[in-house]
Amino acid sequence: QVQLVESGGALVRPGGSLTLSCTASGFTFSQSPMSWYRQAPGKGREWVARISMHSTFRNYLDSVEGRFTISRDDAENTVYLRMNDLKPEDTAVYLCYTSLNGQDTWGQGTQVTVSS
Numbered sequence: 001q002v003q004l005v006e007s008g009g010a011l012v013r014p015g016g017s018l019t020l021s022c023t024a025s026g027f028t029f030s031q032s033p034m035s036w037y038r039q040a041p042g043k044g045r046e047w048v049a050r051i052s053m054h055s056t057f058r059n060y061l062d063s064v065e066g067r068f069t070i071s072r073d074d075a076e077n078t079v080y081l082r083m084n085d086l087k088p089e090d091t092a093v094y095l096c097y098t099s100l101n102g103q104d105t106w107g108q109g110t111q112v113t114v115s116s
Contacts, residue, residue: 002026002105004096009110012086016114020081022096022107030054030074032100036081038092039109048094049081064090086114 008020022034035050049070050059058070069082079096091114096107 002100004098004105004107006094006096006107006110009094009112011113011115013116014087014114016086017082017084018086018112020083020094020110020112022079022081024077024079024096024098027098027100027105029077032098034070034072034079035097036070036079037095037097038090038112039095040089040092043092045095046092051079083112086112088114090114 003025004022006020006022008018010018012018031053033050033052036048037045038048039045048061048064049068051070051072055072060068067083067085072079081094083090091112093109093111095109098105
């Protein structure tokens with residue numbers, strides 16, 4: 001069974017840092033590009049970052065470039081999102097995503113709240 005399970009969301013103060021994890025199972029993780037999306041209250045889902053196979057390429061939403069870092073550990077079937085200098089506008093449910101044979105595959109999400 002294909003599964004993506006996120007963890008690491010929390011309440012954090014502006015300027016703080018957080019690392020999210022997404023652990024995959026049921027497919028060949030090392031051969032799958034992985035992405036993080038987020039969905040803020042009352043808004044649509046927004047792409048945040050993507051990492052290719054072998055970590056060759058990493059791409060970011062402009063507003064998180066320089067603050068967020070996506071990485072992967074193929075031995076652990078896990079993709080990470082390190083978030084620094086968090087801002088209130090980063091508040092959202094963060095979701096892990098991959099496409100398997102054209103099929104969208106999502107995790108359940110983890111809540112990140114940035115507030116003083």
